[in-house]
Amino acid sequence: YEFTAAIVREPARSVVNGLRADDRGNPTHDGVKAEHTAYIAAMRVAGVEVTVLPALENFPDSIFVEDPALVFPEGAILLRPGAETRVRETAEIAPTLRDMFVTVLDLPSPGFADGGDVLTTPRSVMIGLSARTDRAGAEGLIASLARLGRKGEVVQTPEGVLHFKSDCSLLDSETMLSTKRLARSGVFKDFREVLIPEGEEPAANALRVNDVVMVGADYPRTIEMLDKLGYKVVALKTTEIGKIDAGLSCMSLRW
Numbered sequence: 644y645e646f647t648a649a650i651v652r653e654p655a656r657s658v659v660n661g662l663r664a665d666d667r668g669n670p671t672h673d674g675v676k677a678e679h680t681a682y683i684a685a686m687r688v689a690g691v692e693v694t695v696l697p698a699l700e701n702f703p704d705s706i707f708v709e710d711p712a713l714v715f716p717e718g719a720i721l722l723r724p725g726a727e728t729r730v731r732e733t734a735e736i737a738p739t740l741r742d743m744f745v746t747v748l749d750l751p752s753p754g755f756a757d758g759g760d761v762l763t764t765p766r767s768v769m770i771g772l773s774a775r776t777d778r779a780g781a782e783g784l785i786a787s788l789a790r791l792g793r794k795g796e797v798v799q800t801p802e803g804v805l806h807f808k809s810d811c812s813l814l815d816s817e818t819m820l821s822t823k824r825l826a827r828s829g830v831f832k833d834f835r836e837v838l839i840p841e842g843e844e845p846a847a848n849a850l851r852v853n854d855v856v857m858v859g860a861d862y863p864r865t866i867e868m869l870d871k872l873g874y875k876v877v878a879l880k881t882t883e884i885g886k887i888d889a890g891l892s893c894m895s896l897r898w
């Protein structure tokens with residue numbers, strides 16, 4: 644969770660048509676843009692140098708740069724998103740990554756993997772199988788991770804949850820913030836677990852960046868709990884991006 648650099652992408656006007664599992668109405672472009680601007684500012688305050696890429700009108704979900712690639716200080720991996728409308732986002736971000744990293748690997752064929760299903764912890768890189776990440780994609784990713792000197796491990800995303808990281812985030816080197824439904828599976832048995840209060844499940848997609856934990860502002864009980872545990876919480880609005888199933892990790896690639 645110590646990062647010096649990040650890549651984000653401006654939301655396109657088409658972001659209002661972003662993918663979603665349940666339709667709770669379209670987000671507004673202005674609302675998404677305001678949430679994105681505040682996110683970039685918070686990243687910079689946390690000490691991260693942020694590269695802002697231009698909007699891509701043809702890709703409504705391209706603001707969520709976390710999904711088409713995976714980055715580490717030692718190199719980047721170009722992924723193959725599991726949603727048809729998002730597959731070509733990889734080619735759009737590839738040139739930037741080739742400029743910024745010496746080593747850029749491609750996810751081997753076949754299979755799909757979304758960055759939202761990948762949780763980097765000090766012990767391993769956890770890859771959640773989901774509707775977007777299949778077994779072949781996860782296995783290909785483990786091979787790519789090995790080339791970067793990293794150990795990958797396949798885990799399961801709870802039924803009906805978009806991404807593995809929709810339900811969890813790393814709070815520090817030994818502590819995991821998780822929904823109860825995910826923790827129940829035992830995946831975090833090697834970590835200290837901090838469980839999300841009932842009804843605030845989307846708050847699990849928090850983001851530890853250097854000395855702060857960014858948390859969705861709509862989740863007061865989670866904020867209070869983390870505050871009491873001694874974390875320095877930065878509350879950020881995620882109401883609009885939440886309508887298209889996104890949270891705080893989705894909007895950046897960090898290393």
Ligand code: CIR
Pocket residue numbers: 661662663704707709710726729758759760806808809887888889890892893
């Ligand atoms: C999608 O369904 O792909 C987008 N509407 C939301 C992606 C969220 N990304 C993430 O959790 N990493």
